[in-house]
Amino acid sequence: MGKVYFASDFHLGTPDYETSLIREKKVVSWLKSIEQDCETLFLMGDVFDFWYEYKTVVPKNYSRLLGQLANMTDNGIKIYFFKGNHDMWTFDYLQTEIGMTIIDEELMLTMDDKKFFMHHGDGLWKSETTYNMIRKIFRSKWAIWLFHRLHPNFGIGLANFLSRTSRKKNSIADEQDIPLEKEHHYQFALNHAATSDTDFYIFGHRHKPIDVQVGQKSRLINLGDWVTKFTYAEWDGKNITLHTYHN
Numbered sequence: 001m002g003k004v005y006f007a008s009d010f011h012l013g014t015p016d017y018e019t020s021l022i023r024e025k026k027v028v029s030w031l032k033s034i035e036q037d038c039e040t041l042f043l044m045g046d047v048f049d050f051w052y053e054y055k056t057v058v059p060k061n062y063s064r065l066l067g068q069l070a071n072m073t074d075n076g077i078k079i080y081f082f083k084g085n086h087d088m089w090t091f092d093y094l095q096t097e098i099g100m101t102i103i104d105e106e107l108m109l110t111m112d113d114k115k116f117f118m119h120h121g122d123g124l125w126k127s128e129t130t131y132n133m134i135r136k137i138f139r140s141k142w143a144i145w146l147f148h149r150l151h152p153n154f155g156i157g158l159a160n161f162l163s164r165t166s167r168k169k170n171s172i173a174d175e176q177d178i179p180l181e182k183e184h185h186y187q188f189a190l191n192h193a194a195t196s197d198t199d200f201y202i203f204g205h206r207h208k209p210i211d212v213q214v215g216q217k218s219r220l221i222n223l224g225d226w227v228t229k230f231t232y233a234e235w236d237g238k239n240i241t242l243h244t245y246h247n
């Protein structure tokens, strides 16, 4: 039996082409280092700092990563791609061309008799009403229909700009070292675990590696990021562990 790997928040594309390319090569190097024993890979959102695909056009970047991922699925590795708040506009390209399974919201799976609850981590908390409303609009059919009408040079240019603005705003919140009990993911997991027998809650989005116990028997893992931390989680059938990739 192979291992299961989890990573999120590569934010490829930011802050500029050159810096992102270095990071993309690092991600690919990590993927090459795990592909021998990897059975399933969970890419848990914000892989791209911005992604939008038209019916016939995709962003002309990320060829190294996409090639590596296609190679892995060709070799029988199962890959799940979660929509993050930066790359929610993935439609069928990554599924049909790369062979990844696209996940819209949460994914609940049992692996090795353990129950996993996985989600990118945005929009889970009901009190974030403004954010959740914007999220709903961005994901709506008519917003997508409208965006489809824009010429890619304009549409993708505009979105890159918006994505950068949103990242700047979010990264301030991301850096805030708020206590664990105030973390939305912790509150969500605590609340959820009270009425379910989930073993592991796995999130990205916060850019903050976390591995703590929740309630009586559950654990919360936050995957950190690949902007400054290069962290990922590994499930070997018995234990889940957080690691930092060095190359």
Ligand SMILES: [Mn+2]
Binding pocket: 045, 046, 084, 085, 086, 120, 122, 204, 205, 206
């Ligand atoms: Mn995010």
